Amino acid sequence: MIEGILVEGLIYGIMVLGVFITFRVLDFPDLTVDGSFPLGAVLMAVMLIRGFNPLVGFLAVFAAGFAAGTVTALIHNKLKVPNLLAGILTMTMLYSINIRILQNRANVPLIRTDTVFTYVTKLFGGTVPEGTVLLIFMIAVVLIIKVLLDLFFHTDIGLTLGALGCNEQMVITQGVNPEVLKIVGVGLSNALVAVSGGFAAQYLGFADVNMGIGIVVSGLASVMIGEFLFRSNRIALLTLRVLLGSILFKGIMYLGRYYGYYIKMTPNDLKLITGILIIISLILSKNKKMLTLLKKKESPEVLK
Amino acid sequence: MIKIHSLSKVFHEGTVNENRAINNINLSVKEGDFITIIGSNGAGKTTLFNLISGNIFPSAGRIEINGRDVTKDPEYRRAAYVGRIFQNPTMGTAETMTLEDNMTIAYYKGCKGLRKSLNNKLRDFFREKLSDLDMGLENRLKDNVGLFSGGQRQALTLLMMVISKPDLILLDEHTAALDPGNARMILNLTLKYVEEYKLTTMMITHNMGHAIKYGNRLLMMDSGEIIYDIEGDTKKSITREELIKKFEVIRKKEFENDEVLLS
Numbered sequence: 001m002i003e004g005i006l007v008e009g010l011i012y013g014i015m016v017l018g019v020f021i022t023f024r025v026l027d028f029p030d031l032t033v034d035g036s037f038p039l040g041a042v043l044m045a046v047m048l049i050r051g052f053n054p055l056v057g058f059l060a061v062f063a064a065g066f067a068a069g070t071v072t073a074l075i076h077n078k079l080k081v082p083n084l085l086a087g088i089l090t091m092t093m094l095y096s097i098n099i100r101i102l103q104n105r106a107n108v109p110l111i112r113t114d115t116v117f118t119y120v121t122k123l124f125g126g127t128v129p130e131g132t133v134l135l136i137f138m139i140a141v142v143l144i145i146k147v148l149l150d151l152f153f154h155t156d157i158g159l160t161l162g163a164l165g166c167n168e169q170m171v172i173t174q175g176v177n178p179e180v181l182k183i184v185g186v187g188l189s190n191a192l193v194a195v196s197g198g199f200a201a202q203y204l205g206f207a208d209v210n211m212g213i214g215i216v217v218s219g220l221a222s223v224m225i226g227e228f229l230f231r232s233n234r235i236a237l238l239t240l241r242v243l244l245g246s247i248l249f250k251g252i253m254y255l256g257r258y259y260g261y262y263i264k265m266t267p268n269d270l271k272l273i274t275g276i277l278i279i280i281s282l283i284l285s286k287n288k289k290m291l292t293l294l295k296k297k298e299s300p301e302v303l304k
Numbered sequence: 305m306i307k308i309h310s311l312s313k314v315f316h317e318g319t320v321n322e323n324r325a326i327n328n329i330n331l332s333v334k335e336g337d338f339i340t341i342i343g344s345n346g347a348g349k350t351t352l353f354n355l356i357s358g359n360i361f362p363s364a365g366r367i368e369i370n371g372r373d374v375t376k377d378p379e380y381r382r383a384a385y386v387g388r389i390f391q392n393p394t395m396g397t398a399e400t401m402t403l404e405d406n407m408t409i410a411y412y413k414g415c416k417g418l419r420k421s422l423n424n425k426l427r428d429f430f431r432e433k434l435s436d437l438d439m440g441l442e443n444r445l446k447d448n449v450g451l452f453s454g455g456q457r458q459a460l461t462l463l464m465m466v467i468s469k470p471d472l473i474l475l476d477e478h479t480a481a482l483d484p485g486n487a488r489m490i491l492n493l494t495l496k497y498v499e500e501y502k503l504t505t506m507m508i509t510h511n512m513g514h515a516i517k518y519g520n521r522l523l524m525m526d527s528g529e530i531i532y533d534i535e536g537d538t539k540k541s542i543t544r545e546e547l548i549k550k551f552e553v554i555r556k557k558e559f560e561n562d563e564v565l566l567s
C-alpha cells in the first residue's frame with residue numbers, strides 16, 4: 001500500500017514538476033496539462049503496442065508534450081490571447097488528437113504488452129519483490145529528472161526563465177525575447193507532463209483519453225501541499241518540495257478512497273475533495289500571510 | 305549617435321480620444337552627451353523614452369542608433385544597446401530571486417544559452433562591483449532581492465545596467481520614488497557611473513535645479529514637442545527663474561492661441 005502511494009506519487013510527481021514550472025516559476029497558469037497528460041499516455045501505449053522500445057517511446061512522448069506546450073505558447077504570444085484561454089484551446093484540440101492517436105478509440109489496454117516496468121522487473125526478477133523494484137526504479141527516474149531540472153534552472157536561460165515569472169519587464173530590459181522563453185518554459189512543462197502520462201499508462205496498464213480530466217488541479221493541489229512543508233529560495237529544495245507534495249497528495253487521495261467509505265464517500269467524490277483541498281490551502285496560506293503582516297506591524301522597526 | 309527624424313506618436317488615432325503625444329520631433333544626440341529633460345505632466349517625456357527604447361512604436365518618423373535604423377526593432381533587441389531605469393525601483397530586478405542570480409542575468413545582454421555563467425570568479429567580480437555601492441550588499445549575494453530597500457534596489461538596477469555597458473541610458477525620474485537621502489545617493493551614483501563608463505545619458509527630471517546643474521544639454525518639452533533646447537555655456541549660465549519664465553511665456557502663448565481659435 002505504502003509502496004503503491006509512493007510509486008504513484010513519484011509518477012504523478014513528474015507531472016507536478018511540470019505544473020510547478022508553469023504555475024510557480026513562469027506565472028503562466030497553463031491548462032494544456034489536462035490534454036498533454038493523456039497525450040503522453042496514449043502515444044506511449046500505441047508505440048508500445050507497435051513494438052517500440054519504451055525508451056524510444058519516452059523520447060517521442062517528451063517531444064509531443066513539448067510540441068503541445070509550444071502550441072499554447074504560440075497562441076498566447078502571437079494572438080495576444082490570455083494564457084488561460086490559450087491552454088484551454090490546446091487542451092480541447094488535444095482531446096480529438098488523442099482519440100486519433102488511438103485510432104478512434106477512447107482507451108486501449110496494455111495488459112499483454114511489455115512495458116518499461118516489465119523490463120525492469122525482469123532485470124531484477126526473483127531476488128527482490130516486484131513492488132520494491134518498481135519503487136526503486138521510480139525513485140531513480142524521478143531523481144534524475146529532478147537533478148537535471150535543477151541544473152537547467154542554474155543555467156543562464158534557466159535563471160532568466162525564473163525572472164520572467166517575477167518581472168517580465170526586467171527580462172526585456174536584459175535583451176531577452178520573452179516569447180521565446182515562454183515557448184521553452186511551457187514546452188518543457190508539458191514535455192514533463194506527457195512523460196508522466198507515459199509512465200502512468202504503463203503503471204495502470206491502460207491509456208484512456210479521459211485520464212487527463214482534473215490533472216492540472218491535482219497537480220496544483222500537490223504544489224500547494226508541498227508549499228506548507230518548508231520555505232526556501234533554492235531551486236533544488238523547491239523541486240524536492242514539489243515531489244513530497246505530490247506523494248502527500250496521493251496519500252490523502254488514498255485515504256479518501258479507502259476510508260471515505262465510512263462517511264459514504266465514493267471515488268467519484270475525489271475531484272470535489274481535491275478542489276476543497278486547494279481552497280483550504282489558499283485560505284491557510286492567506287491567513288499565514290495576514291499573520292506575518294500583523295507581526296510586522298507590531299514590530300517597532302517598521303513603526304519607526 | 306542617436307538620430308530622431310520627424311518622430312510622431314498618436315494614440316487612439318481616428319477616434320474621439322485621439323491624442324498626439326509626440327508631434328514631429330527631430331533630435332540628434334552626440335556620443336557622450338548628458339541631456340536633462342524637463343516638462344509638465346503629459347508633455348510626452350516618457351512617451352519619447354518609450355519610443356526610443358522600443359516599448360511602443362511610432363506612428364511616423366525614424367529612429368537611428370549608431371547609424372542603424374532601429375525603428376522597427378522590438379524592445380528586447382534594442383535593450384542590447386539602450387539601458388533604461390524606471391521610476392519604480394521594483395521594475396529593474398526580479399524580487400523572488402537572489403542577488404547573484406539577478407546579476408548573472410544582467411551580466412551579458414541578449415539570448416541566453418544552456419551555459420552556466422555563475423561561478424566563483426563571477427561572484428568575486430559581483431562582490432567587487434557591489435562594494436562600490438557601499439551598502440554592504442557584497443555580503444548578501446544569496447539573499448532575495450525582495451528583501452532589499454527601494455534605494456538598494458534602485459542602486460542595484462543602476463549597477464546591473466552599467467555592467468552590460470549600454471551605448472545609451474534612459475533615466476525616467478529614477479529618483480522620484482525614493483526618500484531625499486536615497487534620492488541623493490542614487491543621483492550621485494548615476495553621475496559617478498556616467499563619468500566612469502562614459503555613458504551617453506538622457507535623464508527626465510522634475511527638479512529644475514538638477515536639470516540645470518547636471519549634464520551638458522537641456523531640453524524642455526511641452527505638448528509632444530521640444531520647445532527649448534540649450535547646451536554648453538548657455539545652459540550653464542541659465543538660472544532657475546529664467547527657465548520658469550521661459551516655460552510660462554511658451555505656455556501663455558499657447559493659451560492665447562487657443563483663445564484665438566475659440567473666439
